[in-house]
Amino acid sequence: MNWGVFISTFLAASIEVIEMVAIVVAVGVTRSWRAARVGAAGGLLVLVVTVAALGAALEGLSLETLRLVVGALLLAFGSQWYRKGILIVSRDGWATGVGDEDVDDDVPEGFDWTGAFLSFKGVALEGLEVAVIVVAFGAAADAIGSAIVGAAASLVVIGALGAATYRYVAAIPRRALQLFVGAMLITFGTFWAGEGLRVDWPGGDFALVWLGALYVAAAVGLMRIVSGWRRDVAVREQGDAASAAGAA
């Protein structure tokens, strides 16, 4: 075992695995665990086939187009949840949806393809990035076995953490959760789409933290602004109603 390669791969892969697990847990808690599992399994299957087909050629693989497409899709879908979360929490308060099973009205009775698609994208893209890390670190030091074990250990540790903590996430009121997951999805979407465009994010992967903080802070500010807009609309409607009554 090359411990230097093991630790380097473990740490580098952990960043990608955290992103992967965060998306799968978010889909499972907010939409459907079945869809999250099916999407993750599909992503893993595509990943295994891709890795088997490309092998060592993965090192030269450009992920930019894939990052751009996945990032743009996450931005489009995440924005819908972000806005719904802001509209509903600003109207009904943070505690709304306590005890509800579903977060969104559009989660179907049958199989949730949207949730599965989200989970699939997260696992396939992040898994591919882990595979590239394994090949790059392992080939550079001629220790591919240590790199594979490092990445596998990362998947086991972060996956176990996700499995141990999802109940805490599930305890968050549903509509607040919709807002936070929406913020998380547009955070990943912004980051990945930017990476796909070769944007040089300040702080590198740490940009995920400040982007997430920015979108959550903006959501809190927007809730106050939306409440103000609602008051304005109500006052205007009352004024219109009074005018109409006066004219009659």
Next chain:
Amino acid sequence: MVAWRWTKAVVLFLVDYIFGDDWTVAALIALGLLAAWRLEEAGAAAWWLLPPVVLAANVQSLRRAVRNGG
């Protein structure tokens, strides 16, 4: 016939997934990505552009939703 039904279902799913209840958000985000790409191609930093574009796209949509009774 089955292939047509599947294709139609996939297209409808993707349209709903991307555009949802407000196509202007996806359109503005696409424009923002295009502008960021042009900036990067010109050798300028583009990281500062994407977050404000994403927020602006969502704010204009929220404003319209409140006007429409949302």
